[in-house]
Amino acid sequence: xxxxxSAQVPLLERTPCVLRAMLEGLPREWTDADEGTxxxxxxxxxxxxxxxxxANWIPRAxxxxxxxxxxxxxxxxxxxxxxxxxxxxxxxxxxxxxxxRTASLETLASWRLDERxxxxxxxxxxxxxxxxxxxxxxxxxxxxxxxxxxARVMARQYREAVGPWRAYLPVLDR
Amino acid sequence: xxxxxSAQVPLLERTPCVLRAMLEGLPREWTDADEGTxxxxxxxxxxxxxxxxxANWIPRAxxxxxxxxxxxxxxxxxxxxxxxxxxxxxxxxxxxxxxxRTASLETLASWRLDERxxxxxxxxxxxxxxxxxxxxxxxxxxxxxxxxxxARVMARQYREAVGPWRAYLPVLDR
Numbered sequence: 001x002x003x004x005x006s007a008q009v010p011l012l013e014r015t016p017c018v019l020r021a022m023l024e025g026l027p028r029e030w031t032d033a034d035e036g037t038x039x040x041x042x043x044x045x046x047x048x049x050x051x052x053x054x055a056n057w058i059p060r061a062x063x064x065x066x067x068x069x070x071x072x073x074x075x076x077x078x079x080x081x082x083x084x085x086x087x088x089x090x091x092x093x094x095x096x097x098x099x100x101r102t103a104s105l106e107t108l109a110s111w112r113l114d115e116r117x118x119x120x121x122x123x124x125x126x127x128x129x130x131x132x133x134x135x136x137x138x139x140x141x142x143x144x145x146x147x148x149x150x151a152r153v154m155a156r157q158y159r160e161a162v163g164p165w166r167a168y169l170p171v172l173d174r
Numbered sequence: 175x176x177x178x179x180s181a182q183v184p185l186l187e188r189t190p191c192v193l194r195a196m197l198e199g200l201p202r203e204w205t206d207a208d209e210g211t212x213x214x215x216x217x218x219x220x221x222x223x224x225x226x227x228x229a230n231w232i233p234r235a236x237x238x239x240x241x242x243x244x245x246x247x248x249x250x251x252x253x254x255x256x257x258x259x260x261x262x263x264x265x266x267x268x269x270x271x272x273x274x275r276t277a278s279l280e281t282l283a284s285w286r287l288d289e290r291x292x293x294x295x296x297x298x299x300x301x302x303x304x305x306x307x308x309x310x311x312x313x314x315x316x317x318x319x320x321x322x323x324x325a326r327v328m329a330r331q332y333r334e335a336v337g338p339w340r341a342y343l344p345v346l347d348r
Contacts, residue, residue: 010200011328021195022321026184127338134337141336144329145345147196148322154185155318162315163308164301171319174348 005113008140012105015143016098019046022150024094031090033157042150046093047081049146053100055080057139058107064122064132065111072123108136179287182314186279189317190272193220196324198268205264207331216324220267221255223320227274229254231313232281238296238306239285246297282310 023031023042034041040048060073085093111117118133155171166172197205197216208215214222234247259267285291292307326345333346340346 007201007203011204014195018192018195021188021192027181029181030185124338127341130337130339134335134339137332137335137337138339138343141329141332141339141343141346144325145343148325148329148345151318151322151325155315155322158311158315161308161311163304163311164298165304165308165312165315167301169312169315169319171322172315 005118005136008136009105009108011140012101012143015049015147016094016101018147019049019097019150020094022147023090030154030157033153035153035156040149040153042153043085043090043093044081045146045150045153046090046097047085047088048078049143050093050097050100051077051080051084052142053097053104057135058104060122060135061108061111061132064120064135065117067122069121069123069129072125075125179292179310182310183279183282185314186275186317189223189321190268190275192321193223193271193324194268196321197264204328204331207327209327209330214323214327216327217259217264217267218255219320219324219327220264220271221259221262222252223317224267224271224274225251225254225258226316227271227278231309232278234296234309235282235285235306238294238309239291241296243295243297243303246299249299 019042023046031042034044055074056076063071063073088096113132118131118136120132121129122132122135124130152171155169159166159172162169162172193216197220205216208218229248230250237245237247262270287306292305292310294306295303296306296309298304329343329345333340336343336346
């Protein structure tokens with residue numbers, strides 16, 4: 001599928017609602033569960049997505065529009081949520097993500113990006129030149145990857161409980 | 175995590191809402207997308223879950239309660255949705271799944287299962303003896319596995335569009 005802004009926005013809009021539908025009101029044994037040392041719980045993942053709204057997608061898109069490849073994006077802190085989410089409840093983080101995402105999409109809409117602008121380049125600190133279109137497609141795929149991760153992390157809590165059915169549930173091992 | 179009916183029901187209840195949040199109103203380029211020949215689209219997955227309500231979870235649980243391991247479960251048809259979903263819209267399938275799931279959970283609640291009953295056995299046509307608890311844990315893990323699959327299938331449509339970020343998005347390749 002080629003990247004298309006009008007196909008992307010409906011997905012970006014719904015991610016906070018999807019995570020709310022998946023997680024809100026669940027016991028903490030689900031939302032704090034992880035896959036072992038160094039892996040993320042659903043709680044950590046929601047915090048990571050909120051940090052991305054503050055530090056990644058719109059800030060980097062703005063850098064491309066304002067500076068092009070003249071200066072590299074600041075590196076993204078993949079551990080920021082452990083600091084930023086401290087002391088918050090999951091319900092607070094879900095509200096925060098929803099508000100931040102709404103603001104991000106308002107900014108995106110205000111730019112009225114055209115095909116030419118999606119080809120504008122920025123400088124990734126590791127990859128070198130990337131386009132605005134690639135950044136925005138990554139935003140969508142990144143959301144979906146973390147939704148899949150939340151489902152997987154919770155499924156894996158039942159790895160033993162399912163008994164022999166484990167053989168038919170690739171999500172538990174792959 | 176040990177299997178616990180009270181921790182399971184809140185997850186089973188929300189799956190139709192989660193899929194609705196993920197899919198309702200999206201363009202068909204997302205909901206009919208798949209991962210290549212022989213793989214399933216989000217549309218096919220929702221149909222598969224609806225078929226499971228009709229033919230798998232509650233019917234098999236009832237067999238365990240009524241017959242124990244005296245007779246094997248009928249095999250489950252993993253392709254039934256291609257027949258049953260024909261001519262339906264995704265919105266119709268989402269409504270169908272929600273109604274079927276509500277009815278399933280009403281039946282489950284009416285049984286007021288206790289710890290002893292979760293240990294009752296049935297006969298799986300391939301695995302042999304399985305317990306009611308294993309069947310019910312599988313129901314949860316199966317839901318979550320397919321939610322993860324829906325997100326993954328959609329993410330993979332942007333495998334090329336993300337450019338070099340593909341290296342940071344394991345959902346696109348794993």
